[in-house]
Amino acid sequence: MFESAEIGHAIDKETYEAAVVALREALLEAQLELKQQARFPVLLLINGIEGAGKGETVKLLNEWLDPRLVQVESFLLPTDEELARPPQWRYWRKLPPKGRIGILFGNWYSQMLLGRVNGQLKDSELEQVIEESVRTERMFSDEGALILKFWFHLSKKQLKKRQKELEDDPRHKWQVSVLDWKQAKVYDKIVDAAELILRRTNRDFAPWYVIEGVDAYYRSLSVGRILLESLQAALKSKRAREPSPHAAPLVSSLDNRGLLDSLDLSLSLSKDDYQRQLASEQARLAKLIADKRFRRHALVAVFEGNDAAGKGGAIRRVTGALDPRQYHIVPIAAPTEEERAQPYLWRFWRHVPGKRQFTIFDRSWYGRVLVERVEGFCSEADWLRAYGEINDFEEQLRDYGVVVVKFWLSIDQETQMARFSEREQIAFKRYKITEEDWRNREKWDQYVDAVGDMVDRTSTAIAPWTLVEANDKRYARVKVLRTINDALEAAFERG
Amino acid sequence: MFESAEIGHAIDKETYEAAVVALREALLEAQLELKQQARFPVLLLINGIEGAGKGETVKLLNEWLDPRLVQVESFLLPTDEELARPPQWRYWRKLPPKGRIGILFGNWYSQMLLGRVNGQLKDSELEQVIEESVRTERMFSDEGALILKFWFHLSKKQLKKRQKELEDDPRHKWQVSVLDWKQAKVYDKIVDAAELILRRTNRDFAPWYVIEGVDAYYRSLSVGRILLESLQAALKSKRAREPSPHAAPLVSSLDNRGLLDSLDLSLSLSKDDYQRQLASEQARLAKLIADKRFRRHALVAVFEGNDAAGKGGAIRRVTGALDPRQYHIVPIAAPTEEERAQPYLWRFWRHVPGKRQFTIFDRSWYGRVLVERVEGFCSEADWLRAYGEINDFEEQLRDYGVVVVKFWLSIDQETQMARFSEREQIAFKRYKITEEDWRNREKWDQYVDAVGDMVDRTSTAIAPWTLVEANDKRYARVKVLRTINDALEAAFERG
Structure with missing residues (x-):
């Protein structure tokens, strides 16, 4: 699943800069249309390997888009009001309304991965939370939401190199990760679990996009284009997604x-x-x-x-x-x-x-x-x-x-x-x-x-x-x- | 200030029961009108001596009124989301909308009294929070809110007697008070502070009503009638309260x-x-x-x-x-x-x-x-x-x-x-x-x-x-x- 995201995709600066001008313009147009239709929200789920450019890409998206209509939410430690309620509550309270784009860091997939790495989530429990996520996303989709899930990837070797760079960069000090990526085993466990999770939760109504994170130009342009194309398609169709025909008809009353x-x-x-x-x-x-x-x-x-x-x-x-x-x-x-x-x-x-x-x-x-x-x-x-x-x-x-x-x-x-x-x-x-x-x-x-x-x-x-x-x-x-x-x-x- | 609330007001059962039938009916009518006008909210602030019938009276009001349009809020320990924000935030987030009645236990006055009893609030600081409360209440009033403040009172002797009764009543065990009323000094400190606070914050737009708490019939009927009369008057007037003419005109531009x-x-x-x-x-x-x-x-x-x-x-x-x-x-x-x-x-x-x-x-x-x-x-x-x-x-x-x-x-x-x-x-x-x-x-x-x-x-x-x-x-x-x-x-x- 991740092979094609470890081969060193790259784009040169000139190609990138030429493409970005048109992309930005189109994104802003689409965002305005999204706001005016106010028919559905957009949910971007952001997950992946440390240092693969999650934060940088979201920062860039916020520069390209009108940031006033984008809502970035990160879910680190739950507050006590959140701890007192079912775990889904904290996501529900931060959902973007129709017409807006919500970018969710540290979402339910992060919880699953964390649970796998620290061993709290057994195989059968993982199956259960996966199943529940699919059902929730299907519901959001049926309600109109456009859902895009991004996995930012790095090979193990790329990660090592990136960590070395990050150590020297003071701007990254404030970032808190609940995972200790320096432990050699963490990478393997994450990739193992992600392989299963992505496979199971990759649905037409909420697809995963695996983005190779090494080259900033490549990854930025990829994410920007995926967002733009999905958004344009959803704005054109009568509904954000056609409702799935999964509701069984009722029998005689x-x-x-x-x-x-x-x-x-x-x-x-x-x-x-x-x-x-x-x-x-x-x-x-x-x-x-x-x-x-x-x-x-x-x-x-x-x-x-x-x-x-x-x-x-x-x-x-x-x-x-x-x-x-x-x-x-x-x-x-x-x-x-x-x-x-x-x-x-x-x-x-x-x-x-x-x-x-x-x-x-x-x-x-x-x-x-x-x-x-x-x-x-x-x-x-x-x-x-x-x-x-x-x-x-x-x-x-x-x-x-x-x-x-x-x-x-x-x-x-x-x-x-x-x-x-x-x-x-x-x-x-x-x-x-x-x-x-x-x-x-x-x-x-x-x-x-x-x-x-x-x-x-x-x-x-x-x-x-x-x-x-x-x-x-x-x-x-x-x-x-x-x-x-x-x-x-x-x-x-x-x- | 509290003298007339220590003389043993009482009403006999028959008088009470006869009055309550008409009172309930009128309260329900007024509440319906309040909902339909949806012009202003009603804020009832509940304070007073332990055992003076605060909880019982609110329970009774909830029986008399349509409880679906009443919102009872108590503010004990703040949550961590509340602690991370200015102290007023927790009150703002629980305000009843127009057309509803909000009953606030443990409100800003409770905080003042607590601060006085534990010595955290010096004289000058007390003056400051009093001043701030008056300004906030005036603002709520100018925005249309009907504000009624109740002080449920007991004399020291009455309190002692009441505490004896409460000790034997298992239903009162769950009630948590942040104050240790059994300490002899607490009563004096509370009454001292309350005397000052009530005097300073007793305004036409947010009056205090001191209710003698000994006799349940007397106190219930008093509160019910005050609420009814205030509500009826506010529903009749064009605005809940006439706006105060305190805004100085602007000078030439x-x-x-x-x-x-x-x-x-x-x-x-x-x-x-x-x-x-x-x-x-x-x-x-x-x-x-x-x-x-x-x-x-x-x-x-x-x-x-x-x-x-x-x-x-x-x-x-x-x-x-x-x-x-x-x-x-x-x-x-x-x-x-x-x-x-x-x-x-x-x-x-x-x-x-x-x-x-x-x-x-x-x-x-x-x-x-x-x-x-x-x-x-x-x-x-x-x-x-x-x-x-x-x-x-x-x-x-x-x-x-x-x-x-x-x-x-x-x-x-x-x-x-x-x-x-x-x-x-x-x-x-x-x-x-x-x-x-x-x-x-x-x-x-x-x-x-x-x-x-x-x-x-x-x-x-x-x-x-x-x-x-x-x-x-x-x-x-x-x-x-x-x-x-x-x-x-x-x-x-x-x-």
Whole structure:
């Protein structure tokens, strides 16, 4: 894989300088077009051998491009806010918005290589993180991102020579590398791991470009041209990349109807039973959140359900157990301008709780396969691929110790009608009824289908759905609290 | 000040319960109106004696209100990202947007009290932080915020009794207080300091309410009613608060014209001198940024100037000295939706660099007194008060060790015209010329006035303006670099 990047590619100064004038002009034009279209971001991942010109090339790109529209991010040591969250969080928070170019040093591939060199990442774990990276990059690509991955290469002999030069150059002193490249074995380990990683993660939607690093003219011109050509192609095509046809069509929805129909909506609790059980479950929750073992976890509770199914009331009974400093509620409405400039899941990643924290999502990322599907706010391809992306997202949360609990509060149409009417009459509940609620009601059957598909495709061992029989509010509230408590206890027992 | 909060106010259960029904309903109505108007945020600051019911009251408010529109923030130990920035940063990042209620525990007053109890805050320093808080709150108020400050009080005797009860209550174990209230002296020190702080910071635009904490019914109803009445009044008035008439009118602008006229725009550098001096200043900057002493500082460079004055080119010469991982460029355009929902300075605070970081603002917070003033994008009262707010902001940066360097790149009308024409002809510079540039040109005189006033009012010892003679790009670029270097060196020498 690296052979052709060790043969001593070089370009003479004159050829280089002649080419650069046109290249710069074209890059600036493309960058302006990128900004004006504001349809997709560009992600450049920068990896490679020490001294192969990573930093120099990025510096040069920043000179050629309008640096005000380029965002260079390096990920060295994580901050404590980053350490308290799943490892992907730090990348999500630094993603460039649509219309911008983000250059990421020290990205997820650096983490993999580091893990291999220090022996922390076993073969099977490496396969797993590779697989996860491919899925993440495919998602970014499906969301429109243009992804280019560069590996700056040097042969072992070239590296030795370069290190000698760098030693004498004071300008390089400040650069911190987490790897000790002077150790002879490091090079071999890196190249071994890189060989596998590049092979596995070289996809049409996120290709690797191996750049020989010895000659500055050659490497600069190569990177500049790759960027320019990819950018021009993406700007011309209707989408940055054509969406991959990987979303399997859904089967007939006859079974879905069965799923919600199978709920026994007559389940209920007497007032006495309710008050006793509610108090008991609330005390249990307070205790679990205060438990020392919660320090290694975080809690995410997702509330979805029919309009007027009692989400707000159920949430109040959960928070009623806790001090307001112990939780955050994130109500999900239409995305803001900054959120629309990012991949779909970005607006949820930004609210992912740190360790010991509890976040309640009042509606959630499932909007994609519910309201957005039913109302046609996104394309069919978008919501079809969302199932897999959501499963990946929740797996990333869970892998870090975040307990994910998801509720669908289910009522029947008669109960909904009764509650709508009741709400319109009681003044201080009036604020909850909108015309949209009435419109949604007309799409009841479509929502039934959407909920069925959602549960079929995203109720996983990692983050199962809990369908809550909510015709009786008391029953629903207790079931919600008990489910959260059971999930926390199970997580504590798993450790 | 606290006498009337030690006399044992109490309400009986029946009176309380009867009042609460109507109060809850009215609070929900007001909250809905707040959300729909989305004109201003509500800030509740929560302080007081341990055990006086701070947490309980906030919990209750969260039950009465729609908790999805309330954001409770507590500030215990700062994270390392917060520690790397001025102390105000952590409050700014948690401000509720317009239409929401933010409840802040452990706010700036808690910091003052803590500083007094542990003796870190001397009298004169206390006066200073008090003064700063008043100015910040006035600014929030002028931006529309409704600010209510609550002091939950107990007499010393009441506190002793309460502590006894709390000891036996396991639910209170998780609560962390940075103060050891069991020490007899703590109460006296807190009350002493609070007496002074409350007196000084009790303003019409951000009043204190002292709440006797012994009786839960009394304190809950008091807080609820104060919140309701304030909210209702603010919702009715055209603005949350009438803006204070504290902005002094500007004097005649005759002198302003003199200021820019006094620049010798014929200053220039030969190509040789330029290349030598540029290389030397760039090397100096690289060295200063790599200097160990920079770890205790951060650097902010602000670029303002006439259109086509060469801001972009000057910025490139600055960044040309550095590795792209060492700086961030923040181009300031129209605010986003999330930024518009916050006080004016919020969108700059979010980009304040941490220690050892360098942020370049390509246009800046001075837009308020330049383009927004000239184009009428904000009211006269808004830009008149901005001068003082900006000075406060920069003082807060500087107090933390952030070096603030501000450039006005000045060219004359002939030079601008020549550059506009040149740009329209050269393809790869074409992207820089817009119709807006031509329109701005027609307002040349108004900008001259605005720049003059800006420099008069915001060129401070803490963050002086540097007027850059920019008809000659070479001269301008070297002057910019040299000024940054001098400022860094001076800061290092001050330590």
